[in-house]
Amino acid sequence: MTSSASPPTVQGAPGPVFAQGVPGWLSLLLGFLTAVGPISTDIYLPAFPAMEQSFHTSAGNVQFTLAIWFVGLAIGQLSVGPLADRYGRRMPLLVGNVLYAVASAVCAFAPDITLFSAARFVASIGASASLVVPTACVRDVVSDRAAGARMMSRLIMVMGVVPILAPMLGGLVVEFVSWRIIFWASAVYGLVCVGLVLWVLPETLPYQKRQSLSAMTLLTRYVGLLGDRSYSIYALITAFSTFMSFSYLTAAPFVFVQLFHFSPLHFSMLFGVMSVFMIGASQVNGLLVGRVDPARLLYGAVVLSVLGTVLMVGVGVWGRWYAPVAYRPYEVWLVIGAMVIALAPTGIIFPNAMMMALADHPAQAGAASALAGTLQYVLGALAGVVVGQFAATSSLPMAGCMGFGALMMLCMHTFRPALHDVA
Structure with missing residues (x-):
């Protein structure tokens, strides 16, 4: 459904949705x-x-x-x-x-x-x-x-x-x-x-702030968002974070059930534990935001994810070619430990990167959120395709794909706009 008509005009500036705070x-x-x-x-x-x-x-x-x-x-x-x-x-x-x-x-x-x-x-x-x-x-x-x-x-x-x-x-x-x-x-x-x-x-978008909608307006809006360096960088950070997470989701059942012989129940417990770490990190982020600059928090979390994926690759190489047979049973715990370091920071990366992407587009928050979400699922689906090309004979394919996602986040953060640099 498309319409080029402007939204109804209401006199006066819109007041806050929640007068006494959210x-x-x-x-x-x-x-x-x-x-x-x-x-x-x-x-x-x-x-x-x-x-x-x-x-x-x-x-x-x-x-x-x-x-x-x-x-x-x-x-x-x-x-x-x-x-x-x-x-x-x-x-x-x-x-x-x-x-x-x-x-x-x-x-x-x-x-x-x-x-x-x-x-x-x-x-x-x-x-x-x-x-x-x-x-x-x-x-x-x-x-x-x-x-x-x-x-x-x-x-x-x-x-x-x-x-x-x-x-x-x-x-x-x-x-x-x-x-x-x-x-x-x-x-x-x-x-x-x-x-x-x-x-x-409640309705959170007042009539005064609603945008017109037509095919050309829609195309222009998305092109404008992609042309905004700040938006594109932070949206891509959330997308590559999703690439890393979906690499884990796609490969983990094969790695832990077929390679490390987890039962379905034990694998479900591992899945839950990893989610708890990610949620815990998001709550730490909530406590630190306001005390620590969001750009600094984001950078630290990205670096930690890179470190975790590097450790995962190292453990995969060691387990496949160099580990003595007697030490092979310990490989799974090293993989899990490195995986926690890699994935837990996504609970900090996502909220900070998403809010930075949306910060300069209050009137187009819906379109900006939609485009960022689309990028996330496109890269997430790509991660599944890439990981699926490798046989589950070691944890290296999972580690390598997760590492690629983490390194791309670091590259994106390196090119962030000067406006968001940490002083």
């Missing part, structure tokens, strides 16, 4: 809404073998549904962001979550992989609203970068709790009942989000 429950609400994307990605992974049998199809066709999900998220975010800048934050969230709920219900009773894949694509388009709009809401209600990064850290904590539990819950569902229950539960989650947006979430 309430603490807003972070909980936005985090719950944003978690739609991560939980929908993770929760059905343990169901792949059961879906393959149920649909009488190949493992590749089932795995392709995950790629379809990522493609839909990337496309949907590009569309939802400008719509949120034109029509406000609540309407895209309502429509998106209704679409997600209905499509998830179709996934639940789909008789074949073709209908399932089509419904999964539609669900991802709907879910993209919950990935874009909450971040724009943060920019709407908080203009100060330090306060915004602090709020983003709280949001990450909330949205991170659900993905910790998602793989374990999905595994339990597949173990005791049908995999289709996962998608009925997803439909209910979407309906709960609709209710929260209807009755709890």
Whole structure:
């Protein structure tokens, strides 16, 4: 839907959405809404073998549904962001979550992989609203970068709790009942989000700040954002952070289950532990923002991630060619330790880089958040493709791809605009 008309004009400057300061429950609400994307990605992974049998199809066709999900998220975010800048934050969230709920219900009773894949694509388009709009809401209600990064850290904590539990819950569902229950539960989650947006979430974008929308305006807006050096650098930092994280997500099941012989339960526990470290880092970030310059925090976290991936590569090389047989059992613990050092800082990298990317674009926060999110999922999907080209005979492919993402973050930070340099 496109329109070149300007939004309605209201006399007077808009007042703050929350006259007495941003309430603490807003972070909980936005985090719950944003978690739609991560939980929908993770929760059905343990169901792949059961879906393959149920649909009488190949493992590749089932795995392709995950790629379809990522493609839909990337496309949907590009569309939802400008719509949120034109029509406000609540309407895209309502429509998106209704679409997600209905499509998830179709996934639940789909008789074949073709209908399932089509419904999964539609669900991802709907879910993209919950990935874009909450971040724009943060920019709407908080203009100060330090306060915004602090709020983003709280949001990450909330949205991170659900993905910790998602793989374990999905595994339990597949173990005791049908995999289709996962998608009925997803439909209910979407309906709960609709209710929260209807009755709890206020509109954070006043009419005076809404942007016109047309095909040419949309193209110009995205080109302008990409041409903004500050925005592009920090958006790419979040994207390469996602590349590093998705390299881990794609390779870890093969590395730890096939190479290090973890049971599915033990792997789920490891997945949860890694998520706890990332969420913990985001809360440390929330405590430090305001006391330490966000650019300094970001640089320190990026350097720490680079160090962790270098250690992972070193451990992989040692384990594959130089480790005595008697010491091979210790390799897994060294890999896990280095992985914590590499991944935990993403809890600091994401909120600071995202708020710096959005800082100079308050009137286009929806489009700016959408473009950054699209870059993240495009690079995340690319990470999955690259890692999938290597056999899981060692931890080196995972370490190498994670290292590439970390080094690219460091390169991006090196070319950041002088305006954000640490004094």
